[in-house]
Amino acid sequence: TQLLEQSPQFLSIQEGENLTVYCNSSSVFSSLQWYRQEPGEGPVLLVTVVTGGEVKKLKRLTFQFGDARKDSSLHITAAQPGDTGLYLCAGELAGTASKLTFGTGTRLQVTL
Amino acid sequence: NAGVTQTPKFRVLKTGQSMTLLCAQDMNHEYMYWYRQDPGMGLRLIHYSVGEGTTAKGEVPDGYNVSRLKKQNFLLGLESAAPSQTSVYFCASRSPGQWSYGYTFGSGTRLTVV
Numbered sequence: 001t002q003l004l005e006q007s008p009q010f011l012s013i014q015e016g017e018n019l020t021v022y023c024n025s026s027s028v029f030s031s032l033q034w035y036r037q038e039p040g041e042g043p044v045l046l047v048t049v050v051t052g053g054e055v056k057k058l059k060r061l062t063f064q065f066g067d068a069r070k071d072s073s074l075h076i077t078a079a080q081p082g083d084t085g086l087y088l089c090a091g092e093l094a095g096t097a098s099k100l101t102f103g104t105g106t107r108l109q110v111t112l
Numbered sequence: 113n114a115g116v117t118q119t120p121k122f123r124v125l126k127t128g129q130s131m132t133l134l135c136a137q138d139m140n141h142e143y144m145y146w147y148r149q150d151p152g153m154g155l156r157l158i159h160y161s162v163g164e165g166t167t168a169k170g171e172v173p174d175g176y177n178v179s180r181l182k183k184q185n186f187l188l189g190l191e192s193a194a195p196s197q198t199s200v201y202f203c204a205s206r207s208p209g210q211w212s213y214g215y216t217f218g219s220g221t222r223l224t225v226v
Contacts, residue, residue: 009152033214042116042202042217043155050212088154098143098162098208099170100215102154 003027004091004103012109013079021074021106023089030094032065032072037086037105079110114138118203118218125193125225133188133221135203143206144186145170145215146178148199155202161186162208193225 007022023032031050035043047056049065049072056063060083062075072089089103116137125131135144142163147155157170159178167178175197177189186205190197200222204215 004154006154031212035214041219042204043215044217045214048212048214090155098206099145099157099160102147102156104152104154 003101004089006087006089006103006106008106009104010107010109012111015080015110015112016078017110019076019079019108021076021087021108023072023074023091023103025070025091027091027093028069029091030069032069032089032091033100034063034072034074035088035090037088043086043088076108079108081110081112084108084110116203116205116216116218118201118221120221121219122222123224125190125223127193127195127225129193130189130191131193131223132190133201133203133223135186135188135205135218137184137186137203137205137216139205139207139216140183141205141207141216142183143208144180145204146176146186146188147202147204148172149202149220150199158188158201193223195225197223198225199223 004025033048034046037043047063052067052069054065060077087106090100119134145160146158149155156172161167161180164183179187200220203218206215
């Protein structure tokens with residue numbers, strides 16, 4: 001059973017479109033991170049959110065942590081081919097000695 | 113460049129063979145982790161370590177063993193490889209005082225067991 005479910009699993013869009021990726025759980029997380037992974041490489045951190053309801057922006061990317069700290073979303077505005085990759089959310093459960101639980105992943109392809 | 117280095121990058125094993133994957137980090141991080149990545153399942157934690165000489169089981173530890181004899185190295189061993197262990201393995205590290213900086217990952221080891 002996956003603690004963190006991401007949707008959609010795959011997303012293929014054209015340059016300039018907007019998109020939202022969701023990360024949902026029935027568990028409460030003390031913090032949540034989003035990573036992006038490119039082929040042949042390890043995941044790279046995009047953002048960390050800690051407070052329920054928190055919103056962070058990273059250029060065209062907007063991250064939100066749910067009020068109850070059980071879910072999160074990633075919104076990309078005007079997607080570009082450089083946004084192509086695998087997006088992973090990862091949550092830290094309280095009292096788990098810094099272990100991250102990763103979501104199932106969303107593979108995004110942005111075409112010209 | 114500072115970071116996490118994994119060796120080897122690729123390996124093909126026959127069922128029943130053994131091997132060790134090496135992870136080395138030069139950032140003086142206390143915590144180190146081994147994950148496996150399979151299609152549609154994200155990354156799943158195999159074993160982790162919160163300091164030199166300590167290890168603990170993660171979500172999917174069966175069939176694997178680990179050792180952390182030196183702070184900078186974390187070894188993952190497969191005693192008798194099985195086809196179900198075909199996967200991409202990632203090592204990661206982080207500092208306990210810098211949790212918001214996230215994990216630093218290696219570039220992975222692609223293992224095929226035939």
